[in-house]
Amino acid sequence: MELIESIKGRKSIRRFKQTPVPDEDIKKILEAGRWAPSANNTQPWSFLVIKDKLVLKQMAEAVRSMVDKMIPYAESEKQSQRLAAYKGNYYTFFERAPVVIAVFMEGYDAGTDKLLARMGYPAEDIRRLRPVPGLQSVAAAVQNMLLAIHALGYGSCWMTGPLVAQEAFEKLLGYGKERSIAALLPVGVPDEDPPSRSRKELAEMTRVIG
Numbered sequence: 001m002e003l004i005e006s007i008k009g010r011k012s013i014r015r016f017k018q019t020p021v022p023d024e025d026i027k028k029i030l031e032a033g034r035w036a037p038s039a040n041n042t043q044p045w046s047f048l049v050i051k052d053k054l055v056l057k058q059m060a061e062a063v064r065s066m067v068d069k070m071i072p073y074a075e076s077e078k079q080s081q082r083l084a085a086y087k088g089n090y091y092t093f094f095e096r097a098p099v100v101i102a103v104f105m106e107g108y109d110a111g112t113d114k115l116l117a118r119m120g121y122p123a124e125d126i127r128r129l130r131p132v133p134g135l136q137s138v139a140a141a142v143q144n145m146l147l148a149i150h151a152l153g154y155g156s157c158w159m160t161g162p163l164v165a166q167e168a169f170e171k172l173l174g175y176g177k178e179r180s181i182a183a184l185l186p187v188g189v190p191d192e193d194p195p196s197r198s199r200k201e202l203a204e205m206t207r208v209i210g
């Protein structure tokens with residue numbers, strides 16, 4: 001598949017067939033993540049492949065339970081309805097995929113940020129001046145994997161919604177505060193063919209100097 005065509009042809013898939021994804025294909029997807037660029041070549045990511053249906057169900061349960069706790073704090077009826085809908089599908093459909101890849105962001109030692117702090121820059125300014133290189137690196141790995149998943153004929157969706165239950169995931173999956181899941185990628189043979197979502201016009205997002 002040609003790369004540009006692949007980039008434009010990828011779309012989020014939220015319904016999957018139960019056909020298993022062979023290990024050699026999972027390995028190809030992880031390899032695509034491994035080859036992503038990263039700040040200082042730190043490769044601040046790691047991957048957890050979850051195929052256990054019970055674990056996936058427990059994760060989705062944890063998300064539903066957290067959303068239930070969040071709903072009373074909604075600012076409006078509209079927001080609480082949206083949260084209830086998210087609980088039903090947008091945050092939890094990963095439990096119906098044959099495999100889910102959890103992409104972890106490992107601790108990233110941002111030497112430059114520390115230096116700016118020593119120079120007296122407030123944390124808020126450092127965040128604006130140096131937008132999270134560790135997280136940008138992980139995002140590159142995620143997009144590489146999404147493209148590999150698409151090129152191999154599977155579907156996926158970049159999911160951060162379920163991370164409202166990150167604390168429960170820490171206990172369930174056994175990891176500590178030195179890392180966190182940046183995204184979940186459910187993987188499977190698509191069981192839907194939704195229309196591609198529109199994009200803003202290039203002119204709206206581009207400025208040329210010179």
Ligand SMILES: Cc1cc2nc3c(=O)[nH]c(=O)nc-3n(C[C@H](O)[C@H](O)[C@H](O)COP(=O)(O)O)c2cc1C
Binds near residue numbers: 010013014091157162
């Ligand atoms: C950082 C990030 C987080 C996302 N989280 C979710 C999510 O939790 N659940 C979901 O169904 N889609 C999620 N999406 C998918 C977006 O809704 C989707 O990418 C966007 O609407 C564009 O559609 P497309 O992926 O089909 O092109 C997320 C996408 C990104 C980049």
